[in-house]
Amino acid sequence: MTKKIIRLCYRKIIDAASEQVWDKYVFESSYTEFLMQAQLYNQEKKFTSYSELLLHVPNAEKLPFLVSAAIVGYVQQLGDKIPDITDTLGRQFLSFKNYRFEIIQSDIKKKPLHRVAINFFSEPLVWHETIGNNLLLSPSGEKETADGTLTYILPLQPFLSIYSIKETEA
């Protein structure tokens, strides 16, 4: 009897409309860092938008990596819990160790256009079944209790996806 082990991906978008304090700090820090790092790829000052840099300047695709240095501290402040995503009991239960930072859009003259994303990859979960629009999950590797495996119910929602799946012998 096989078990399905999945990892989820939550893509958290942060932009000028974000209201949570953590999001605003990430917005500000990543924009400030973008302004500094983009100068490396815009030495003739010909371009103003991130998409122009990607289109015209070799190696500009390194900017997300370079800018991500500014937000490492904020990701660490999350502990290891993926933000925003709660089970049906209102708990943040998904842990992460891996993430990927993206710059979706930015502009050195127009700060309101700055938009970034942090993709959080959950630790492996056992996907028992789907109930309606909800996943019945357990963290992979947890020991069984007298009541069996402890589970969480997670509603499927926008910006939450299954990143990977593998089948193992139970």
Add this chain to the structure above:
Amino acid sequence: MEQSRKKFLKNFLIGASTVPLILEACKKDTVADTTTTTTTTTGTGTSSGSCTVSLTETAGPFPTITPSSLVRSDIRLDRTGVACTINITIKNTSNSCAVLAGAIVDIWHCDKDGYYSEYGGTGMQTVNYTAVHFLRGRQTTDANGLVSFTSIFPGWYSGRATHIHVHVYNAAGTSLMITQIAFPESSSSAVVTVNASTANGYTKGMTGYTYNASDNVFSDDTSGTEIAAVSGSIAAGYTVAQTIYVKA
């Protein structure tokens, strides 16, 4: 404009991806981001369009503003190699070459094997994501115009002489100068001595090395102004000292 931007992003992401699985799994940007981003980031724990339970847990300590993780003087993280201190003094040509305090100085260089910190671009940050930006750092010049970094002696890679990248900004973050530091390369130099030190993990020696005179960045520096002063030894570690002139 919106349509072509979406198309561009779509094409770029698919074309540039080396790990397409990740992008496929999380691909919602070109369709959803212009319409639903605001709703996913407002409030706590709610998502757009579906009725989900709000976050109902003890709120943690308020997030605190933290500086960029680049702001550090010890830039080694998990890299090993011969110890090397990098001292850079910034002088201002607009002020009779007086030292420039309050300037932001970023440096970056490759590890002993010639690799820069930069993950694939489409891959995840590794588990130890505090070590991802190795050998990159940022300091602000003191009253003597000086910044100092603790690092390892750089390695080299095919096509380039040993070098350290430097980007100097003014206090407001405006770029003043992007340059590189070159190294002396005589037979008794640190570059030759360190690259021969297999005990410290430098395995290439000078085989295939590009010397300054052939280097596409340094070959026009006939007076050697870009070459740093290097002193020390393998046992005691080296010190690399250079003065950089900017127009602030």
